[in-house]
Amino acid sequence: MTNESGMPLWEVFIRPRAGLHHKHVGSLHASDSTMAVQAARDVYTRREEGDSIWVVASADIHASDPARSAENFDPASDKVYRHPSFYDIPDEVGHM
Amino acid sequence: MYSQGLIGADSQPVEDQAFLDAFQRRIDAEEKIEPNDPMPMAYRNTLVRMIGQHAHSEIVGMLPEGNWITRAPSLRRKVALLAKVQDEGGHGLYLYSAAETLGVSREQMTEELLSGEAKYSSIFNYPTPTWADIGTIGWLVDGAAIMNQVPLCRCSYGPYARAMIRVCKEESFHQRQGYELVKSLCEGSADQKAMAQDSLNRWWWPSLMMFGPPDTDSQHSDQSMKWKIKRFTNDELRQKFVDATVPQAELIGLSMPDPDLKWNEEKNNGQGGYDFGEIDWDEFWRVVNGHGMMNKDRIAARKKAWEEGAWVRDAAKAYAAKQKQRTAAA
Ligand SMILES: [Fe+2]
Ligand SMILES: [Fe+2]
Numbered sequence: 001m002t003n004e005s006g007m008p009l010w011e012v013f014i015r016p017r018a019g020l021h022h023k024h025v026g027s028l029h030a031s032d033s034t035m036a037v038q039a040a041r042d043v044y045t046r047r048e049e050g051d052s053i054w055v056v057a058s059a060d061i062h063a064s065d066p067a068r069s070a071e072n073f074d075p076a077s078d079k080v081y082r083h084p085s086f087y088d089i090p091d092e093v094g095h096m
Numbered sequence: 097m098y099s100q101g102l103i104g105a106d107s108q109p110v111e112d113q114a115f116l117d118a119f120q121r122r123i124d125a126e127e128k129i130e131p132n133d134p135m136p137m138a139y140r141n142t143l144v145r146m147i148g149q150h151a152h153s154e155i156v157g158m159l160p161e162g163n164w165i166t167r168a169p170s171l172r173r174k175v176a177l178l179a180k181v182q183d184e185g186g187h188g189l190y191l192y193s194a195a196e197t198l199g200v201s202r203e204q205m206t207e208e209l210l211s212g213e214a215k216y217s218s219i220f221n222y223p224t225p226t227w228a229d230i231g232t233i234g235w236l237v238d239g240a241a242i243m244n245q246v247p248l249c250r251c252s253y254g255p256y257a258r259a260m261i262r263v264c265k266e267e268s269f270h271q272r273q274g275y276e277l278v279k280s281l282c283e284g285s286a287d288q289k290a291m292a293q294d295s296l297n298r299w300w301w302p303s304l305m306m307f308g309p310p311d312t313d314s315q316h317s318d319q320s321m322k323w324k325i326k327r328f329t330n331d332e333l334r335q336k337f338v339d340a341t342v343p344q345a346e347l348i349g350l351s352m353p354d355p356d357l358k359w360n361e362e363k364n365n366g367q368g369g370y371d372f373g374e375i376d377w378d379e380f381w382r383v384v385n386g387h388g389m390m391n392k393d394r395i396a397a398r399k400k401a402w403e404e405g406a407w408v409r410d411a412a413k414a415y416a417a418k419q420k421q422r423t424a425a426a
Binding site for chain 1: 186189
């Protein structure tokens with residue numbers, strides 16, 4: 001989404017360290033992706049919060065519709081057979 | 097903060113009783129409300145006003161302290177103050193971003209601040225004539241802000257709560273460096289200690305005003321509590337602040353400028369607490385309505401920064417546009 005002054009909005013993702021996912025931490029306005037990374041470094045990593053930054057133009061994010069969250073996600077709630085605890089295994093087997 | 101790109105597409109729901117009740121049930125169940133969820137217009141507006149004021153306060157709050165960066169008496173104090181002021185700028189950004197998820201634009205908020213239409217915390221309209229004020233601000237002003245902000249980490253609106261968690265993590269060094277600074281003045285010469293006491297005398301009452309008008313005439317409190325935007329009333333937070341701060345002052349040999357301040361066993365359901373004197377609410381409203389000592393200077397400083405930064409924004413945008421053209425042509 002570009003605001004009136006032509007500074008698009010960017011979503012910022014930070015990876016705390018190698019081996020972990022990048023995680024959304026917030027957003028900021030910047031003229032281009034280089035400036036966005038620079039600004040993200042200044043505001044979101046002042047205390048060793050991470051070692052890698054992703055910025056994504058907010059306008060490029062496509063999301064599921066919250067109005068449809070019931071039909072999207074509720075069907076999973078009665079499918080207990082997708083979890084290991086649903087199955088009976090004799091105690092003698094030990095850890096499985 | 098969370099995919100603002102989606103905002104605007106969805107229409108405002110019809111606010112019949114069934115809708116309002118369903119919304120309240122979500123709140124009562126401690127569910128968080130996210131940007132694209134249906135919400136009552138009044139809930140949205142309350143948050144826009146509150147988060148906007150909060151963001152402006154962080155930004156304007158850089159001015160009274162920024163004033164002292166070049167004159168800090170040691171490198172240790174200078175790096176601390178610089179880091180603190182930088183943090184406040186970051187807090188402003190987190191909060192503007194949170195407000196933007198509600199559909200208000202950054203431009204609009206900036207314009208409202210520069211035109212004087214938007215409010216910010218009245219505390220920043222007081223001057224910082226002495227170095228001791230830097231310590232007192234960290235100790236009391238950031239202390240009061242923390243008292244306010246910790247419960248906001250559980251605010252029902254997700255983006256505001258998340259911004260507050262980040263802010264609170266960063267905020268605690270602000271208060272500690274301030275208290276340490278005041279303490280070191282109290283351990284110094286008689287003049288230094290007197291400077292600390294004088295500063296406390298000037299900041300104590302304005303700090304108590306930071307929690308807002310008394311519950312008896314706070315216009316927004318009830319509904320905000322019901323929607324779990326706020327978790328405590330203004331007076332409850334003010335009392336906690338007084339109870340926490342008075343012993344801190346005693347410990348370093350300072351006293352609050354309030355002859356009516358005294359321990360009361362019965363307060364706080366028998367746990368004890370401090371009775372304190374009458375707050376001058378006329379002064380509070382005078383400052384809120386633009387007639388504090390520094391209101392004009394603060395807005396003038398923000399306008400100057402905005403205007404003098406225009407060429408930087410223009411250059412960055414021109415460069416981005418040119419790069420885009422080149423990539424398209426290649
Ligand atoms: Fe802050
Ligand atoms: Fe602070």
